[in-house]
Amino acid sequence: MRAVITLLILILMTSCTQYKKIVYLQEEDVNEQKVAALESYLLRPGDMLHVKLYSPDQNVNSMFNLEGNDNRSNYNDISIYLTGFLIDDNNRIELPIIGEIDLKGSTLASAKEIITDSVSNYIREATVNIKLLSYQVTVFGEVGASGVKSIYRSQSTIFDVLSNSGDISELGDRTDVVVLRKNGDVQQKLHIDLTDMASLGNPAYNIYPNDVIYVKPLRAKIFRNNIPIISLTLTTLTTFLLILNYIK
Numbered sequence: 079m080r081a082v083i084t085l086l087i088l089i090l091m092t093s094c095t096q097y098k099k100i101v102y103l104q105e106e107d108v109n110e111q112k113v114a115a116l117e118s119y120l121l122r123p124g125d126m127l128h129v130k131l132y133s134p135d136q137n138v139n140s141m142f143n144l145e146g147n148d149n150r151s152n153y154n155d156i157s158i159y160l161t162g163f164l165i166d167d168n169n170r171i172e173l174p175i176i177g178e179i180d181l182k183g184s185t186l187a188s189a190k191e192i193i194t195d196s197v198s199n200y201i202r203e204a205t206v207n208i209k210l211l212s213y214q215v216t217v218f219g220e221v222g223a224s225g226v227k228s229i230y231r232s233q234s235t236i237f238d239v240l241s242n243s244g245d246i247s248e249l250g251d252r253t254d255v256v257v258l259r260k261n262g263d264v265q266q267k268l269h270i271d272l273t274d275m276a277s278l279g280n281p282a283y284n285i286y287p288n289d290v291i292y293v294k295p296l297r298a299k300i301f302r303n304n305i306p307i308i309s310l311t312l313t314t315l316t317t318f319l320l321i322l323n324y325i326k
Contacts, residue, residue, distance in 0.1 A: 100248055102237075105275045114283045116233060118185045119210075123169060125287070126162040126211040127189070131197060133204040142174050162211045175200055186210055186232065215285055217243040219293035220250030234285050236270065240293075246272075250293040257282040258290040 121127075131142040163171040169182035176196050181189050186208065194206045210232065218224040222244015229239065236257070246252055257268040259282075268282035277283060285291070 100246075100252060102252065102272050103275050103277070104273050111275045111278045113278045114281055116284050117286070119286055121165055121169070121181050121184050121186065121189055121210075123165050123167045124212065125165045126159065127165065127171060128162050128209040128211050129171075129173060129193060130207045131201070131204055132207070133201055135201075138175075138201055138204070159211060210287065213287045215239050215288070216290045217293075218291075220247045220295050221245065221293050222247065229285070229287075235283055236272070236285055236291065239285050239291060246293050249296050251296050252293075254294060255282075256292040256294070257285070258292070259286060260288060 131139065133139050133142075163173060165171050165181060168180075170178045170180050172178050173193070173196075176193075179193060179196050181192060184192060190206060190208050193208060194204075197204050197206055213229045213232070215227050215229055215234075216225070217227055217239060221240065224243065227239060227242055229242075231238065236255070240246060246255075252272040253274075255270050255272055257270060259266045259268060268280070270277050270280045270282040
């Protein structure tokens with residue numbers, strides 16, 4: 079009987095999530111930590127750009143800007159996608175009036191300069207504004223709401239994305255979050271410990287378009303999922319010991 083009680087206590091202790099496993103950035107004696115440098119994202123085939131041209135000539139605006147009026151209340155993911163400009167396999171986009179523009183090796187900032195220069199050859203006193211529409215991140219595993227998340231900030235951190243995903247559950251492993259990142263033809267697998275202040279300097283701290291974030295479960299989840307089986311086994315074992323003790 080003592081063995082059964084001891085086993086029950088052990089199961090309860092191991093099934094409880096450890097406090098240190100669920101608290102972010104735990105080092106109380108560390109007040110400053112250098113944040114990882116934000117790398118320049120290079121536009122690539124498949125990226126979708128929102129390009130808006132502002133000109134004193136309203137006729138030019140209506141010809142160039144596909145969305146028509148500027149009623150932002152009508153904007154949604156579908157309408158923005160339909161009025162965006164796709165970078166093709168040759169790293170080019172095709173704009174009304176202007177034609178094809180080569181954006182190979184361009185960041186968002188340099189792409190704006192290239193497009194502005196191209197526009198100035200045809201339209202005077204025009205201002206160009208561009209945004210990256212394909213800034214999406216996939217989050218799955220032990221989070222509140224997994225799925226593909228649309229990010230509307232060009233500089234987002236892993237905490238921003240996880241907050242937008244309902245945060246990591248109490249059974250998620252914050253000490254080893256995996257970030258999959260494609261860099262050209264190379265697929266990187268990055269690990270980040272969100273309970274450590276040093277994570278602010280980790281390359282996975284800043285999140286980039288098309289990153290995949292996976293939050294692994296803690297071992298405690300396995301114990302919790304197996305509690306019904308363990309309980310049934312212990313009940314059977316206890317009943318057997320009681321019957322055996324009664325027979326003796």
